[in-house]
Amino acid sequence: MSITSQAEDTASMIPGDLYDYLVSLTRQATATFIAQEGIAIELEQLPIDLRFSAQASFGDYSVPLQSWAKILRRPPINIAKGIAAILQDMQAPAITEISVTNGFLNYRLDRPAAGRNVIERVLDEGADFGQNDIGVGTKVVVEHTAINSNKAAHVGHLRNSCLGDTLVRMLRSQGYNVEANNYIDDTGVQVADVVVAFTLLQEGLLELPEGNEQLPGESFDYYCSRLYVAVGRAYEQQPELLERRKAMMRAVEHGEEPYAQLAADLSNKIVRAHLATMARLNISYDLLTWESAIIGAGLWQRTFEMLRDRGVLEHPEEGPAAGCWIVPFGNGDAQTDEGERMSDKILVKSDGTATYTGKDIAYQLWKFGLSDSLGVDFHFVPWGRQHDGRLLWTMLAKKPADDTTEADPRRFGHGKRVITVIDVRQSYLQQVVYESLRRLGYVEQADNSTHFAYEVVTLSAATAASLGVDTSDGHESYAMSGRKGIEVKADDLINKAVARMQETKPDLPNETAAALAASAIRYFMIRFNQQQIITLDMDEALRPNGDTGVYLQYAYARANSILRKLDESGYAIPDQLETLPDQLEQSEWELLRHIDAYPRTLADTARALAPNMLGAYVYDLAAHFSDFYEHTTPILKESNEAVKAFRAQLVRAAVQTMANALRLMGFVPLERI
């Protein structure tokens, strides 16, 4: 029941990765089988679900065939045996054993030969190992981060930006032309609130508990967070101030000075603070888009007219939405705990201003390039160079001064597909946006709109208590509230992570500690399933061992250390593996299989838009490297030249794969910690 093959000449005969090779072998054998049996059926109806064998005793790779029984009208065991017999006769290279257990077809490979094939492919492709070209020619617009420009970012925003940035990297790895948009909602009530706070301060009508001035060392966004909380409290205590808030919103929207300029300056400074925070986690963008620009350029007005003229909107004269422009939904009103609510969505308030959702429809049209025909012009100018060298552009409503560099407007937006990263509480509004596109006749664009929804971040009881929240009601977690100041700010989390790294290893250089902290936080933010609420506990989030980003970096650094030691010992790793080891250790083979699976796993996780699955893969890869490291004798001391060369090459391949994978998660791989 086994076929032996010459190790020397087989490796080059395995096309592509081991998975593709075995799938293609199985398909060939299956085609022969159904021809032999005289079964009239398309091969495509028989899915080949190749996976790692559940146990080493079964084989290396297995295909379950039970589901074929009904289609082929034969017992699974007969199918498996028939196909196995055909495979035996095929004498395929690098296969040492074909067996059948239960309803599974199992392959055992010539491990040294297959392993060499994997190593050669990785080292040959280098930094491109894992890259795919399936997305070439397809533009994808990804919106993420999108923090209101009135206060500091908190950990909820980090979940958004870490997921979004990882998605962007994953899609780019598949060849997609990805444009990362950071949408700034600078016309909303929150910005007006902070402007109100500034005016109240000037008039001596507002007292901040920690002091009215910006504190020494306090960043501007943190200061604004304090103002925001204070003005919120003032509204509660003096409801007459709410009039002032309304007036301020109008003033900002209508460009009344000095308020409009104050609001614009405020947004600008806050956005710079947010970008600086995100840069600490190696997150960058291609374009800043502004709600104020969408209004200022007239895109919202044109969008409204189109919605109205194509009959998407209704304009009721009585009822709860009298005088508003609405998108009708559902049938009638809904009963809620707080009373009646209508299921229709208001896009234009009775005072003539747009709601957030209305403006979001306009923006969605722009992302698809659908606003071109509306005669609305935007201007795109450089905002600045980011930490990673990527140039960030910003959208303007009005033509800039003549000497300013302007980009071709067709370069931005015009996505074939649009992905919006926002938390799950926005699901209903996202559906309104997509449904509105559909009703405008843009069915394809509606279908190509994806709400990448993720659950919120809450605080564990211990962490909430440390922020001064009263936890005597005994809940397990507490919601954050920027308005009440109950939140863990992004920079605080990063600072604490850096400090924790330095506690763990006191002589750590600052730069290394910063990179480790960023890795820890990024991994923490993507490792959970999107539907899972993250209950942030400081101790857990900052833990430097176990299933964490630090572990991944540590495994990578250890792997690099081996290469360094080999080099220092004067050993030159041969470029070609002339003689292969007689056999591989189980841990070596496991590592090789996982390396081989990287391109396919990456493609799967990108297709599924599942950063957490990428994280799980990388952890698995690092764990298998650690296993290999622990369960093989030190390469430096290895006396068998063939084994030494093979393992040295394997370490190089593992280092390359880990580096590629870590970069995809936005890590800066550390060769030394």
Added chain:
RNA sequence: GUCCCCGUAGCUUAGUGGAUAGAGCGCUCGCCUCCGAAGUGAGAGACCGCAGGUUCGAUUCCUGUCGGGGACGCCA
């Protein structure tokens, strides 16, 4: 009221129909005179909320039910 999500070991969780449910933390006992102990070996710990159903096969799909969270605003 309608709709959505979650429920897996003491805790945090992975698992997009397939062989014995996989980790991390914590706990017990080990491993640095051989490549980095932020590591690693062994052990204890899970009737996958509950009840039905579909299927050769269900943690996974469907129905119901219990528990928890969320959405349905002239806020964003």
